[in-house]
Amino acid sequence: MSPILIIFCVLAAITLSTAFLTIFSKNPIHSAIYLVLCFFSIAGHYLLFNAQFLAIVHIIVYSGAIMVLFLFTIMLMNLNKEDEVHKPRITRIGALAVFVIMSVVLISIFIHSKTIVDGYDNISEDFQSTKVLGIVLLNEYMVPFEFASILLLVAMIGVVLLSKKEKTEN
Helix, strand or coil: CCHHHHHHHHHHHHHHHHHHHHHHCCCHHHHHHHHHHHHHHHHHHHHHCCCHHHHHHHHHHHHHHHHHHHHHHHHHHCCCCCCCCCCCHHHHHHHHHHHHHHHHHHHHHHHHCCCCCCCCCCCCCCCCCHHHHHHHHHHCCHHHHHHHHHHHHHHHHHHHHHHCCCCCCC
16 A cells, blocks of 8 residues: 555544544534544645645634634533533434435445546646636636635624623613
8 A cells, every 4th residue: 555545544534533523522612623633634635635735725714713713603602501402303313314315315426426537638737836826716716705705704793793792681
């Protein structure tokens, strides 16, 4: 086995295990820490793809800014309450049914997909260059880039409104 394959398998195991731990952890702070570990392992996958710029931006944006936003939301909303109402049994059964159906669909798509036999077209443009990346991002993908920035702005406003305490009259 090549060292790249071993590194890929280790990173894949870390990514999957921390993703499951993020979902199934009862403590929201532990879930956030597992999510940060998952983000770092995904950045390792980007490094294996020889996309260093994307890996660094992923670490800065997701592991830095977004996780700080999540942690502030968790701390301000006090989600670690022990008196949380449990979900009804029908909701859990419905979620399990949706999970099983989605898993079957994704596995069948994976099994029936055809691999690319021919080689890729080799073009002379270097997409690792930040200049080329900026030109592509701000010319061809300008509208989705702006939608993402508006979505993040709305999420920040939502966090502020959710964390705002109501004044009680005494």
